[in-house]
Structure formats: C-alpha cells, structure tokens
Amino acid sequence: MNKLKLKIGILMLSVGFFACKKQHEHSEPAPDPNKKGSAEVYFDNFVGTQEFRLNTTYTNSTTGESFKPTMLKYFISNIQLKTANGTVYTVPQMESYFLINAEDPASKKCIINNIPEGDYSEIKFLVGIDSLRNTKPVEERTGTLDIAGAAAGMYWSWNSGYIFVKFEGESPQSTAAGNKFRYHIGGFGGYSSPTINCIRQVSIEFGNDRLKVRQGNTPSLHLIVDFLKFFNGGYQLKIADYHTVMFSPATATIAVQIANNYQNMFKYDHIHDHGH
Amino acid sequence: MKKALTFLVLLSILVNCQRNVEPEIRFQKPAHFPEPHYDFSYNPVTTAGFQLGKKLFFDGILSRDGSISCGSCHIPSSAFTQHGHDLSHGIDDKLTLRNALPIMNLAWQKEFFWDGGVFHLDLFAIAPIEADNEMDETITNVLEKLRRHPQYPQLFQKAFGTPEITLDRFLKALSQFQLMAISANSKYDQYKKGLTQLDAQELAGLQIFQQKCASCHKGELFTDNTYRNNGLPIRRFMLNGIDTIDTGRNRITLNEQDKFRFKVPTLRNVEVTRPYMHDGRFRTLEQVLEHYSQGVQDSPTLDPLLKQNGQLGIPLSQDEKDKLIAFLKTLTDEEFLRNKLFQQE
Numbered sequence: 173m174n175k176l177k178l179k180i181g182i183l184m185l186s187v188g189f190f191a192c193k194k195q196h197e198h199s200e201p202a203p204d205p206n207k208k209g210s211a212e213v214y215f216d217n218f219v220g221t222q223e224f225r226l227n228t229t230y231t232n233s234t235t236g237e238s239f240k241p242t243m244l245k246y247f248i249s250n251i252q253l254k255t256a257n258g259t260v261y262t263v264p265q266m267e268s269y270f271l272i273n274a275e276d277p278a279s280k281k282c283i284i285n286n287i288p289e290g291d292y293s294e295i296k297f298l299v300g301i302d303s304l305r306n307t308k309p310v311e312e313r314t315g316t317l318d319i320a321g322a323a324a325g326m327y328w329s330w331n332s333g334y335i336f337v338k339f340e341g342e343s344p345q346s347t348a349a350g351n352k353f354r355y356h357i358g359g360f361g362g363y364s365s366p367t368i369n370c371i372r373q374v375s376i377e378f379g380n381d382r383l384k385v386r387q388g389n390t391p392s393l394h395l396i397v398d399f400l401k402f403f404n405g406g407y408q409l410k411i412a413d414y415h416t417v418m419f420s421p422a423t424a425t426i427a428v429q430i431a432n433n434y435q436n437m438f439k440y441d442h443i444h445d446h447g448h
Numbered sequence: 449m450k451k452a453l454t455f456l457v458l459l460s461i462l463v464n465c466q467r468n469v470e471p472e473i474r475f476q477k478p479a480h481f482p483e484p485h486y487d488f489s490y491n492p493v494t495t496a497g498f499q500l501g502k503k504l505f506f507d508g509i510l511s512r513d514g515s516i517s518c519g520s521c522h523i524p525s526s527a528f529t530q531h532g533h534d535l536s537h538g539i540d541d542k543l544t545l546r547n548a549l550p551i552m553n554l555a556w557q558k559e560f561f562w563d564g565g566v567f568h569l570d571l572f573a574i575a576p577i578e579a580d581n582e583m584d585e586t587i588t589n590v591l592e593k594l595r596r597h598p599q600y601p602q603l604f605q606k607a608f609g610t611p612e613i614t615l616d617r618f619l620k621a622l623s624q625f626q627l628m629a630i631s632a633n634s635k636y637d638q639y640k641k642g643l644t645q646l647d648a649q650e651l652a653g654l655q656i657f658q659q660k661c662a663s664c665h666k667g668e669l670f671t672d673n674t675y676r677n678n679g680l681p682i683r684r685f686m687l688n689g690i691d692t693i694d695t696g697r698n699r700i701t702l703n704e705q706d707k708f709r710f711k712v713p714t715l716r717n718v719e720v721t722r723p724y725m726h727d728g729r730f731r732t733l734e735q736v737l738e739h740y741s742q743g744v745q746d747s748p749t750l751d752p753l754l755k756q757n758g759q760l761g762i763p764l765s766q767d768e769k770d771k772l773i774a775f776l777k778t779l780t781d782e783e784f785l786r787n788k789l790f791q792q793e
Contacts, residue, residue, distance in 0.1 A: 309490055310570050310616040319574060320587045320615035329574035329587075331565040331700050359702075363567040364559065367701045421695060424702040 200384045200445070203289035205259075209385040212392035212447060213282045213295065215248065215272045215438075220400045226274050234404045237411050239353065241341040244274035244399070245326060246434075247301050247316075247334065253287060253383070254294040261287055269301065269316040271323065272397075281392075291382040295393065299434055300336030300371040306360040307332075331419055333360050336370055337434060339402065346415035353411050355402075356418040357427050357434070368419075368428050372435035381443045392448055394441040405433030473498045473789075475555070478632035480640055481668050484555035486569060486627060491620045493627060496606040501625030503603065504618070506792045509593050510573075511539055511583035518576070518622075521548040524790040527717035528552060528629060534728030535687075538582035542688055547728035550721050552631045552784070553714060556669050562710045562726040564675060565700045569626065570619045581688060591618060631716050631784040632668075639778070640668075646778060653775025660762050661772075663753060664712045670779070675709035676751040679744030679760065680725060682708065694727065707749050719780045733776060737769045 217224035229240045248270045251263045263284055270282040305317065313319060317334075319327045326335045335358040346353045361369035376395060383393050403409045407429035417423045417430060473495040475488055491497075505522075508514040521536045522528035528551035530536045536548040546562050560566040566575060576582040577590060594600040594613050601611035608617050636654075638644040646654065657665075666672040675697040684693050697706035710726045724730040730739065744754050744761035754761055764772070 307567065309568065310619050311490070313616075318615060320591050324586065324588045327574075329566075329571070329578050330561070332567055332571050362701060364564070365697075365701045365703065365706070367703065419702070421698055421702050421704075421707075 200386060200389070203291060203384075203386065205288045205290065207289045207387040208286045209289055209387045210283060210285045210390045211253075211287055211292075211383055211385050212390060213251070213284065214392060214394045215280045215282070215397050216394055216441065217244065217272075217274060217280065218396050218398045218400075220398065224274060224397075224399055230400075232400060232403055235408065235410050237343060237345040237403075239341050239343040239345075239411060241274065241339065241399075243338060243340040244272075246272050246299065246337040246339075247326065248272060248282065248297050248299065249301055249305075250298045251282075251284065252296040253284075253290075253292040253385075254296070255290045256293040256382070259288075259290060261290070261292075263287075265302075265305075266315070269305075271316050271326065287385045289386050291384050292378075293382055294375060294377045295383075295395075296373060296375045298371055298373055299431075300358070301334040301360065302371065303360040303369070306334055307363055328358065328419060332363070333358055333419075336431075339399070343411045343415070345410070345412040347412070348415040353415045354418070355416075355430060357430050359419060359427065368424050370427060370431035372431050374435060374438050376438055376440050378440050378443060381440075383443055384445060389445075390447045392444045394443070396439050396441045397437050398439070399437065401437040402430065402433055405429075405436055407433055409433065470495075473628060475627060478630065478637075480637070481553075481632060482556065485558050486555040486623075488555075488627075491570070491623060493624045494607065496603070497608070497621050497624040498628055500600075500603045500607045501621040501623065502790075504622055505625050509597070510577055510585065510590055512585045513539065515539060516583050518573070519792055521576075521582075522551050524629075524787075524792070525720075525785050526550075527631065527721050527785060528790075529721045531720075532723075534723050538576075538579065539584045542581035544579070544581050545687060545692070545694055546726050547723060549711075549713065550717065551626050552629045552716060553669055554629065555627050558673050559711070562713075563697045563700045564711055569623045570616075573619055573622050587615060591615060594618070629784075629790060631781040633783045634716065634781040635778040636775075637781070646775075649771055649774040650778050651775075653771035653773070654778075656764075656768050656772050657775050660764070664751075665715050670715040671712045673712065675706065675711055676753075677708040677747065677749045678710070678740075679746070679750050679754050680708070680729070680739070681743070681745050682747075683727060683729070685727075696726065705749060708747065709749060715776060716779050717781055717785065719777050720785065733773050734769065737764060737772060740764065741769070 219230040222230065226241050229238055231238045249268055250265065251268045253261045271279060273279045316322045323334065326338060328335060335356045337357045339355045341353055342351045343353050344351055357370050359368040359370045361367065383391050385391060409430060414423060414426050417426050473493060475493040477484060504510065506517050506519040508517045510517060516539050521530040523531055530548040534547060536544045538544050549562065554569055560569065560572045566572050574587050577585050577587055591613055601613060604613050604617055605611040607621055635644060639646050664672055664676060682693060684691065695707045697709040718733065722731060724736050730736045740762045741764040742761065746755065746760055
C-alpha cells in the first residue's frame, strides 16, 4: 500500500517534471537570429532585504545610522545583452537611456525592443550617461535626456553634465539643516580638462538561467539594486561624515568612492520566461 | 471707394516693399577675425530666429516672478554687462558669485562663464534661468509659460517652421541673438583695416600691449581662451549668508592646479565693461594696471607669466600705463554699443 503510494507519487512527480520540461521546450523554440523580440529589464530597488520605498525609515546595521529616502533617481544607459556563446547585442544608443525614479513605479521597468532572438546569459550597462552624450547638442538630448522634460533636475546647468544618481533623504545622523542628506553624483570626465568620472559599467551574469528572447514572447529580467551598498561598499559612507556630496572640490574623492559603491549595488535575481 | 481701394493697395505694396527692404539678419564673419568656433550648420542665424531670441533675451518671463531678464544683467550699451555692479544682482536683489561677463563675439568662444563650466553656447541660458540667485525658475516652467503665451508660439513658428516650443529651439533662438553681438569695428579695427590712424600715444600703447599683455589677451579676440591665476589676493566673502571663496576653474575640474584660475576675458570694449575681474573688485583700468604692476600675489597656481625671473607681476611705469590705457580705449566700438539691433524695444 505504502509502496504503491510512493510509486504513484514518483510517477506523478516525474510526469509533472517531464510535463513541465516539455512545456518549457515547447514554448521556446530554437532562436532564429533573423527574428526579433523584446525583453523587460526590471530594476527592483531594495535596502538590504527590504523593498526600497520613499518616506520609509531604514537602519544600516553596519554603521548604526538610519535614513529615510525622499528622492531617488538614477540613469541606466548603453545596455548590451550577451548570449552564452558570446554573441553581443548592443541596444541602439538612443533607445538605451533609462531614468529609474522611485516616485514612478513604472520607471523601474525598462523595455528593450528589436532584440535578435537568443538565449541571453549576461547584461551590461552603464550607471550614468556616457561621456559623449554629455557633450552633444541639445537637439540630440531628447526623451529621457530632455533637460526640460524627463531629465529635469538631473542636470547641472552651471557645469554642463548630467547627474547620474540623485539620492536624497533625512537621517538623524545628518548635521545638515533639517537632517537632510543629499547625494548628487555625476561627472563624465570633463570636456576640455579632465575631472572626475562617475560613469560605471556593470556586468551581470544570470548563472544557469537564460533570458530567452523570442518573437512574440517577452521575457523579463529582474535585477536587485541594493541601496544599502550605496553606503556599505568598498568605501564606508557615513551620513554623519558626509551629508552632502555633489560636484565640489571638497568632496570629489568621496563622489568617486560612492560611484565605486554603486557599481556593486546590482545583482541578478530572477527571470520570468513569459514576462512580468 | 475706388480711390480708397487703390490707396489701400498702394499702401500695402509700400508696406510690403519696406519690409523687403529691411536687410535679412545673417551671421557674417568679420574679415580680420579667425573662423568662428560655433557650428552654425546646426543653427543658422535667421531674421525670425534672431528677433525671437531678442524678445526672449529681454523678457522677464524667463524668471520666477517676471522681474529679471537676461538684459537685466547684460545691458547692450555696456557691451552687455551689468554696469556699476561688482557682483551682479539677480532675483530679489540677491548677489551672484561673480561679475557678469560681456556678451560679444561669442561665436569665437569655446567655453562660457568665468570658470568655463558650460561648453556650448546653446547650453548656457539654462544656468542663469535655474540659478536661485539669478532667475530662480525651472527651464521646464519657462517653456510651459512660453507655450501658453499669446505671441510666442507664433514667433517660434516664424523662426522654426512650426509653433512647437522645445528646449532646443528656445536655446537656439537665444544663441542666434547673442551670436549676432559682434564687436569688430572699434578704432583699433579701423586702424587694422587701414581706414584710420592711431595717435602716437595709442600706437605706443599698442606696442607695450603686444610686449606685455598679448600672450594672454591674444589675437583679434584679445583672449587665448585659457584659464589663469592672475595673482589677485584671495577674497573671502559672505554670499547670501554662505562663507565663500571663489576657486574659479577648480570648481569645474575639481583639480587643485586649477584653483583661482579664471578665464582670460576679451578686452574689446573694456572701457565700458567696468568693474573688472571675476568679482568686479577693480572699478577702473588704472586699478587693473596697478594690480598687474604692484599687486600680484604669489601662490602655487599663479600663472608663470606673472612670475618671470623671480619677479612678481608685470613691470609698468606710469608712462607705460597711460599709453596702455590710451590703446585699450581704441577697443571701444561705438557702432556696436549703440547698435539699435541689440537695444531693447
């Protein structure tokens, strides 16, 4: 009796397993590089294991500091996808500028269209805006890059250049007025004289998982962006030490170290084969 | 009735003719000037574009409360500077960090502001509009106000073909107006063209200038477009409640070596652009020359040209100073300063 149950159980499990596998294979035919599909890339903001929310207080157990974010925006750009066998797809640049804004939940989803079919195993992108685009005429700064539109507030007008990451909030550890902390990180390396460069490239592999882009099937890639690592990285940023870091001689080295920290905030989480 | 009609037709022909007679506004390089740096292929100057730019330039709509226009701090008859102020005043009479630079011959400038923080003329206007001590407005809101305005959409249509008001068009129109502010017809220019003579004092001044000043105030634009520390004593001052030291180019490059370096300004129309230096600390040309001969302070970033053979500054006798000033005044371009084209209507 017991044996029978076990056998049935095994049988059911294996049926389930094969059924699952079969369905899996059925829905993703071999990629045809002549066909195009789309993919969604989600930048899911977190603070450690907690979801990132504005106006919520978090504690950084490493420093003992607490902080309540009131604004978070950052640019992602120049996205590339790579298959396991090394084929690289570079998203056309003007379709590859995204501004993630914590105030606008829809902005965390970046949709990429016209990707050649393939089983992608890695994504590369920049945090920030590439140097060249920072020097382009205004007519080549449309959409996400429009200084009077989507990118309003993400641009230094007195020192031509985009702000790559803008992270503001309050913290009892801040000695600034209103206990505010303000991190505006940018700097593309300078136009005629060299200066700091806070553009960072991020590469993320998906382990054994694949982003299976097919015509008519849009998978979604979920990346976790852990803002605890904004503080706790190779450099330990303490709000008590630096409540304000922008583009200034006094904090230039800190801005660069923060950029090194944010380069390592991103990690692979999961893929949904059929989107969402 | 018939007569009246004929009269009307004649009148309209007359009016149309007169309109046609008005010269089209186009950028033209003065023959003795080098090739401009500005790329006009992106933004060719047209009459309608210039007129739109001019209206925008003198319109307080660019500021939060309508009180400040570009022309408030850049007055055409003072070569577009804010006459008489050391540090320029913005909205609510707030002080700004620096003395307003003249607007002239901008097509030959590579970078803007005393520290060169803006590297394209088209990107410039966003800065004063958004600075809280200048116009204290957002560029987004300026465009919104213009879109709702009874005249601007039409003027944009005239200038750019459709009434759409974009940041790109807004900035291009402002650039067109500013690019036309060309000063190239001073007494010095006429002398260069062989149309007039300099007197003995002015000629002697020119020679001294070429020996002692022209390595920085170079060529027909009277600047080499570099950033230099000219040995001004460092000033600490309160700027709207904030203890401030202006480190110049260093604010843009974050490089220690750029501390206290400021753009070498053009000297064209220098007679009317007082006060002088980035913070307007000198009221007269005499004080400026006094600084170069007696007041230069040593510091790690002092320009080497101001410390030759271990001697600080540029040695100048009183006679040489007088001659230099006589020469500098030949750079005044009355035609430019009085040009109706640039005056607020």
